[in-house]
Amino acid sequence: MALLSVRELTVRFGGLRAVDGFSMDVTAGRIHSLIGPNGAGKTSVINAITGLYPAAGSIRLDGRELLGRAPHAIAELGVTRTFQNVELFADMSVLDNVLVGAHRRLRYGVLAGTLQAGPRWRREGQERRRAEEILETVGLADERAREAGDLTFGKQRRLELARALATGPRLLLLDEPAAGMTAAEIGGLNTILLALRAREALTILLVDHVMQVVMEISDTITVLHYGRKIAEGSAERVRTDPEVVRAYLGEGRRRARA
């Protein structure tokens, strides 16, 4: 069953159509990859889903229209993301970064926060323990007290993933999660993502250039070229699709095999 259905999505920048009548279904509990050459419109699709870009067409999560909602309201429905250029809260501790992710799971306001009392305040402790567990999952438990800005780049990417997981998402969008990672770090990322799909029944839509991620863990791959979908299917089918090979000028094929 499709958790997310994108229909006839169009994103315009002035006269340019970055995404042009694009449709796609993301099935619940799957890892779905969106690939394509530079400038194909992949990040624009993610920005439209998370409400950061205005767009035309339709994006439904479980039947509910996302287009026209504010980003925080879309997050409330259980859709969150990471960023290509890591957007951490650099001056906050690693643990506090994850706790901002728990924002929507906590409901207390100014009074309960000041008095540190009330039924809603009690969840603060639970969320703190949960945040610690999530840091354990991504291998950052020992870094919890450090400032996020002091982490190495690979660890910053994992922290961003932890922070997104803390929201308790139904759909997680990852914008180039492996960019700038070493081969060993990518292996670790793949293990984490596969474990998340298995354990939390998480649905993941990921955009990446790194074929080591896309080919190894994707259940379905959609190929975008100049804002249009040119192919969709399993890793094997997409890899041999003649139009995909042409779009990548053979480069994608070589990289895929490497």
Added chain:
Amino acid sequence: MRTALAWGTGAIVFAAAAIGLSEYTLYLVCHVAVIAVLALGLTVVTGVAGQVSLAQAAFSAIGGYGAVLLATRADVSLWLSIPAAAVFAAAIGYLLGLPALRLEGPYLALVTLGFTAIVQTVLIHWGSLTQGPLGLPVPPLTLAGRPLTSSRDLYLVIVPVTVILFVATNRLLRSRVGRAFHALRQSEVAAQVLGVNPVHYKTLAFALSAFLGGIGGGLHAILTTFLSPESFGIIESIFFLVVIVVGGVSAVSGAILGSAFLVLIPETLQAFRQYQALVYGCLLLAFIVFAPGGLAGLVRSARLAWRS
């Protein structure tokens, strides 16, 4: 155990100071406390939530004038009229927060600066209510029929209120609400996709800063016993910005350290007063360039160096 010890020591120091210190010294302590409460509001909205505000003197005026007018015209006790005026200031602060949703940095600073200028102009020209440039005398705070006029009496009221406000604000800034403020300052887009509503938290930060400004304005009124429009202008708003930059913008301790520094230094150095504006300017620049963490940041690094 350690916190209990700290609170016990604090209580003893508080009582000993009330008995041992001179009227003048206690007045200075009260003055530092009042400025610290006013600056604390700015710590919340500017230091933590990242919305530059030059409206703190205006909120202080609304709190001070509001409390005194309620007390003299409507015969409301100052004990009630000060918090009531602060709540009113918070409502105005919420409204002032609305432009913050569209404006950033220098543009927002200009809007809040304009607000301060408007409030001061109203105070000067609405003579039938505020007595204009003549100023407004402040009736004393009374307890069980006895007026509290000495600095010693006021110390026993102002300092505990200040401590409560600082503890409460510190807790709030470490909670979900404070984390949302910090998050919005550092990356609004990331905060949004995690479910933080920027509209709600920006206006809330302004309302909280105005509430603290209102309480601070009320305390300032009973301490100085006289309100005059000239003490609520643009220079005063900039002064609060200097206080938190010198003290440290994102920690509540910065508001205390900064106000102690900026209240006590001119008291001891007479020459300072003549060149006040110049000294503020130089301090602002020096701290932004050489010690962006302010005095609170310097204390923290000194502590780290001591431990290692």
